[in-house]
């Protein structure tokens with residue numbers, strides 16, 4: 579995949595179109611890219627390596643682009659194996675390379691590379707330190723817990739390029755997603771992978787606001803060159819946990835289909851009441867990461883679930899635990915439960931929902947006995963009105 583940044587700054591990353599699950603949990607129908615960049619100046623700096631899955635193709639890109647030169651510095655912005663997985667190979671190729679990282683990078687590095695790599699020259703950098711490569715100069719900006727403790731980003735001032743680590747990353751192999759809308763898969767990536775760390779992202783955005791950035795080079799997804807305010811604005815909204823759009827996610831957990839019917843009818847009522855956007859999602863079958871994305875995207879959510887063994891049907895419990903771990907907050911929620919002898923789904927959902935920060939649960943609670951009857955419609959309408967007007 580040809581990605582152009584400049585004569586001196588080259589893309590040498592690789593696409594992975596055969597991975598079944600990214601991080602062993604996210605479906606990536608269009609694959610993912612592992613980005614890696616070379617800065618060719620008097621000194622040559624390599625900005626991260628790639629996952630071992632892409633090592634062979636990456637090594638070819640590296641050697642072709644080096645055209646006989648050697649790598650002087652390897653800047654390690656993040657030690658997760660999808661980026662650090664080829665450090666060992668790099669060191670075999672260039673034993674003289676100097677590894678550039680911060681104190682936390684070098685504290686963690688031996689966990690991944692107990693031998694060999696640790697014998698390389700190391701340059702430990704801290705906030706604001708610079709590294710001159712000739713006409714290019716890198717400034718290092720620490721980004722702890724975006725989303726690992728050792729994360730740092732690098733700003734190249736002569737071409738105004740921010741190497742943003744996993745920030746501004748996106749699912750999708752570059753060769754398969756050239757014309758794709760950025761926000762959809764960037765949002766799914768953000769909330770599922772970085773979502774818990776809104777405050778550290780805010781801290782990084784504040785530092786980035788002081789930099790004159792023309793290009794963002796993330797570790798996954800496309801290089802961003804135009805309209806940067808759009809991407810940065812979305813990151814600002816997401817990391818503040820503010821809803822991006824007005825709308826309602828109706829998420830349902832149904833064993834035999836009766837709660838599904840209630841969810842769909844409620845969705846229709848919400849549309850009739852003029853709600854801007856209504857998404858009805860099946861938690862048992864749809865991609866959980868996608869539903870989590872929608873939960874954060876919209877300002878309201880209705881949870882509809884069957885009672886199960888004195889609690890709630892497990893896919894709803896799983897969904898709520900995911901939201902809890904991603905610090906879901908600042909939203910309005912309504913609830914529908916279904917049960918045949920002792921409905922208890924709402925109580926179980928409420929126990930988790932009550933741990934969310936700044937969440938309003940609206941009344942009434944709708945309790946369905948096995949199947950939806952005409953007599954249920956009045957309470958359902960009341961809930962739809964409360965959600966539509968929230």
Ligand SMILES: Cc1cc2nc3c(=O)[nH]c(=O)nc-3n(C[C@H](O)[C@H](O)[C@H](O)COP(=O)(O)O)c2cc1C
Pocket residue numbers: 831832833834835836837838884885886887888889916917918919920921922947948949
């Ligand atoms: C394994 C299992 C456990 C259940 N546990 C409860 C329960 O604790 N309380 C209850 O009222 N209903 C319980 N139910 C019944 C369902 O919640 C009820 O039939 C509901 O209407 C199913 O809705 P659905 O058609 O959307 O799946 C259970 C059903 C199953 C299969």
